[in-house]
Amino acid sequence: MKRTTPIIIAVLLLSACGMMDAIQDRRDEIFMPMEREYAVDVKIATALPESPDRLPIYRVANISVNSFDTDDRLLKLNKNVPSEFEAIKIAKEFTMKNGGIPNNVSIHANTVYLEKLNTKTGKILERHPSIVQVTFGRNIGGMPVVGPCEKIWVSIGENGEVASFHKRWAELEPAGDTKIISAIEAIEKLKKGDTIYVVPCPIREMEITGISLGYYVDYMDCADYIAYSGSPSKAVTYEPIWMFDLKTDCGTMPMWIAAKA
Amino acid sequence: MKGTKTGVSLAVVFSLLLAASIPALAADDDATKEYSVTLVDRYAYVGNLSDYGKDYLYPVIQYHFPPDGWDETFCWNDTAAWDIDFGKLTSGYEGLDEADFHFHWGHGGPDQNTGHKEICLYNWSFGDEDPDDVRGDVSWDEVYGKWELDSEWAFILSCSLLEGDEVSYWGSALNRSHMILGFSTPAYGDDRRCLDEFLLRTLQAEQTVIESYYRATLYNYNASTNATAISDTLDQWNNDHFWGHGTVSPDESPNDGTVWFARWTCGG
Numbered sequence: 001m002k003r004t005t006p007i008i009i010a011v012l013l014l015s016a017c018g019m020m021d022a023i024q025d026r027r028d029e030i031f032m033p034m035e036r037e038y039a040v041d042v043k044i045a046t047a048l049p050e051s052p053d054r055l056p057i058y059r060v061a062n063i064s065v066n067s068f069d070t071d072d073r074l075l076k077l078n079k080n081v082p083s084e085f086e087a088i089k090i091a092k093e094f095t096m097k098n099g100g101i102p103n104n105v106s107i108h109a110n111t112v113y114l115e116k117l118n119t120k121t122g123k124i125l126e127r128h129p130s131i132v133q134v135t136f137g138r139n140i141g142g143m144p145v146v147g148p149c150e151k152i153w154v155s156i157g158e159n160g161e162v163a164s165f166h167k168r169w170a171e172l173e174p175a176g177d178t179k180i181i182s183a184i185e186a187i188e189k190l191k192k193g194d195t196i197y198v199v200p201c202p203i204r205e206m207e208i209t210g211i212s213l214g215y216y217v218d219y220m221d222c223a224d225y226i227a228y229s230g231s232p233s234k235a236v237t238y239e240p241i242w243m244f245d246l247k248t249d250c251g252t253m254p255m256w257i258a259a260k261a
Numbered sequence: 262m263k264g265t266k267t268g269v270s271l272a273v274v275f276s277l278l279l280a281a282s283i284p285a286l287a288a289d290d291d292a293t294k295e296y297s298v299t300l301v302d303r304y305a306y307v308g309n310l311s312d313y314g315k316d317y318l319y320p321v322i323q324y325h326f327p328p329d330g331w332d333e334t335f336c337w338n339d340t341a342a343w344d345i346d347f348g349k350l351t352s353g354y355e356g357l358d359e360a361d362f363h364f365h366w367g368h369g370g371p372d373q374n375t376g377h378k379e380i381c382l383y384n385w386s387f388g389d390e391d392p393d394d395v396r397g398d399v400s401w402d403e404v405y406g407k408w409e410l411d412s413e414w415a416f417i418l419s420c421s422l423l424e425g426d427e428v429s430y431w432g433s434a435l436n437r438s439h440m441i442l443g444f445s446t447p448a449y450g451d452d453r454r455c456l457d458e459f460l461l462r463t464l465q466a467e468q469t470v471i472e473s474y475y476r477a478t479l480y481n482y483n484a485s486t487n488a489t490a491i492s493d494t495l496d497q498w499n500n501d502h503f504w505g506h507g508t509v510s511p512d513e514s515p516n517d518g519t520v521w522f523a524r525w526t527c528g529g
Contacts, residue, residue, distance in 0.1 A: 040308075074472045075523060076499065108484065112525040114498075119433040120518045122426055133479065135528035148451055148481045153528060166480070193308070201420035201447045202307035202368045202381060219454050219481070250370065251421055253447040254485050 041205045042191055045247075048183045049211055055259070058140070059175035060217075060236040063150075063226055066099050066167040077114050077128050078158040084109035087132035091154035094162050095136070101152075102169060105136045106144065131163060132156045138169075145215045145238065146256065149222035168222070175237055179261035183211050186242035186257045195257060196241065201250035209252075210245030216256060289361065290411045290512070294504045296326050297360035298336040299346055301367030306386040314338070314366035317453045318418075322364060325460040330505065334360040340383045342367070343395040347380065348412060348434070349403040358410040358438070361504060364456070369419030369444075377401060377430060378422045401430035406516065408438035413501070413509070414470055415440070416459070420447040423489040423524070432520040435493040437512035439501055442474045445489045445524050450482030467506040471498055475525065482527035489524040 082090065088109050095101050110133050116126040136152035138145040150170050157163035181189075187208070189195075196216060221236045240259040246252065300314030315338060326333070335356075337346055347365075348358035357363035368381035373388035380399040384390050390397035408415075415438070423431060423443045431441055455477045462473035471490055478488035492498035496510040498521050 069468075075475055077495065108526075108528065110526040110528075112523055114521060114523050116495075116519055116521050117429055117432065118519050119429045122429040125519065130523060133525065133528065135484075137528075146483060148454060151480070151528065153479060164476075166476075197449055197451065198310055198313045199420065199447055199449055200310060200366065200368050200418065200452075202304070202370050202385070202387065204307075204387070219451055248447075251424075251447045252485065253449050254483055255449070 040191060040193075040203055042187065043205075043207045044187070045207045045209050046211060049213075051180055051182050051213070053180065054177045055180050055213070055240040056141075056177045057175045057240070057260075058172040058215075058238040060170045060222075060225055060238075061173045062171040063222065063236075064099065064167070064169055064171070065226060067165065069164045069166075070161075073157055073161075073163040074155055075112065075114065075130050076157070078130055079128070080159050081111070081129040081132060082156060082160045084111055084132055086160065087134055087156040090156050090160050090162065091134035091136075094154060094165060095152055095167070098165060099167060099169075101136065102138065104139045105152075106139055107134065107136055109134045130157070140215050140238070143212070143214045143240075144243075145217070146241070146243070147216045148219045149217045149236075168226075170217075170222075170236075170238075172238060175235070178239065180213075180240060180259050181242075181261045183242065186211075186244075186259065189257045190244060190255060195255045197256065199250075199253065199255070201248070201253070203248045203250050205249050207247040208244055209247055210243075212243050213259065214241050214243045214256070215239065216241045216258075289504050289509075290413075294329070294331040295334045295360040295411070296322070296331050296362040296364070297334045297346075297357050298322055298363070299342040299357075299365045299367070300336070300338045301342050301382055303339045303383065304368065304381070305384050306390075307368065307370075307381070310367070313452070318364075318366050318456055321453060321456045321460065325457075325464055326362075329464050331362075340396060342382055344382065344397065344399045344403065345395065347399045347404060348408050348410075349399070351407055351409065355410050357415060358408050358412040361411060361413045363412065363415045365415070365417045365419065366452075367419055369417075369422040372398070372400060375400070378424055378427050380417065380419055380422065401427070401433065404431075404434040406433060406436045408434045409436035412438040413440070414438075414442065414503075416456075416474075417441060417443040418448065418452060418456070420444060423491070428489065428491055428520075428522050428524075432491045432522065433518075435491065435513075435520060436516050437493075437514060439493050439497045439510070439512070440470060441491045442470075443489055443491075444486065446485065446487040448482060448488075449486050450478075450527065452481075455481040463503045464506060467502060469499070469507070470501045470503065478527050479525065480528070484526055484528055486527040487524050488527055489522060491520050491522040493520055495521050
């Protein structure tokens with residue numbers, strides 16, 4: 001972008017924020033470059049997996065939603081919250097009674113604690129288990145389905161009570177297959193930042209500690225399908241992705257790359 | 262943003278899914294509902310964020326707040342987002358402390374000297390920027406005990422700002438302000454969807470701020486992500502709703518120097 005365009009940039013900028021009043025005058029807009037390429041140092045610390053030439057894709061035939069929340073009982077200061085082992089049992093039993101548990105799911109449980117902290121000393125003054133969150137996710141052909149479109153979330157609170165149950169689950173049908181890019185090609189896309197989600201972390205270095213295949217479906221497509229059931233604006237498809245586990249100077253994190261060639 | 266259709270879709274889904282409660286309205290500090298926004302998509306020395314804030318997050322804010330009667334006190338982007346917008350002054354212009362709700366989008370990163378996580382502004386340079394640069398960074402000690410005017414809730418969508426002990430440092434900003442919502446790890450997930458769900462739950466389903474944030478993050482960020490919420494008092498943690506949508510607990514006065522917090526693994 002030319003240096004002669006700061007006024008245009010400023011106008012666009014202010015328009016983007018929906019404000020054009022006088023208070024903006026105090027800001028001294030400076031030249032702002034468009035997208036720059038920043039070199040990210042990428043190291044591979046894991047074996048590159050064999051990649052299949054093609055993988056199936058799936059189309060949503062139906063999405064069922066089953067949900068209830070007990071008002072104001074999440075993340076409270078509780079005294080008698082079950083263990084994660086017990087919570088998984090409770091969640092399974094509850095889900096079985098509410099539409100059943102689909103095949104090929106993985107289960108995770110995490111306890112959330114509510115803590116009181118002295119900000120002057122940094123000392124934890126109180127620590128109370130609040131809920132155990134149990135999550136069921138789908139696997140396809142041994143590969144996890146990621147993204148918020150489809151899961152079963154069960155929150156277990158005081159005395160093992162189910163404080164919240166939220167199930168979105170799709171009925172899938174085959175929709176052909178697609179050619180898959182190799183892991184090496186996916187790494188090239190990773191270097192360019194061509195990832196499914198933007199991460200608000202300034203990364204200079206990344207070490208790839210894991211590479212695997214999975215499936216992803218866009219939530220907005222999903223929500224569109226649910227709201228306009230029977231006449232969604234477009235087909236909702238589950239498509240393969242490359243999933244990277246990364247150690248970065250910003251922390252450990254995943255990044256996902258569309259695997260469709 | 263797919264625009265109105267998507268918004269309507271989500272509203273329909275959630276109005277079907279959620280039962281609304283209508284507790285009584287408490288008194289606002291200045292009797293007006295206000296929000297402010299800072300979006301830093303572009304950086305001089307580190308990677309850009311592809312205008313994601315301007316193109317995808319700000320439209321979500323605009324979709325929800327003005328129709329609910331909230332006024333925008335400011336929205337500063339990129340080079341126009343300065344450190345003073347984060348409430349580091351306690352007289353004159355007080356930035357985010359002049360609005361009830363503040364939303365920030367941009368990098369979070371470590372200061373090279375102190376190691377503390379800070380909010381990265383346009384000129385942030387891996388924690389080695391000029392400390393006097395208004396476009397450099399915002400560190401916890403600049404806002405220590407400073408949020409005492411009108412601020413209630415700040416949603417800081419930046420990676421790892423509330424990591425580990427940072428909760429006690431950033432939590433100390435809550436003088437009369439109520440909550441900081443953020444992350445203690447890199448935030449990997451659907452930021453737009455999270456913000457949309459958070460505002461649907463607070464403004465339309467009238468859930469508490471904490472419950473809304475918990476669900477919005479749980480459903481929309483990957484299991485590698487830990488979200489964190491800090492509240493000045495337990496009453497605020499349990500009872501705070503957005504203005505006009507339920508009870509709001511009183512500001513803490515005098516400030517007792519303690520906060521309540523939780524961090525959780527997301528599961529989207």
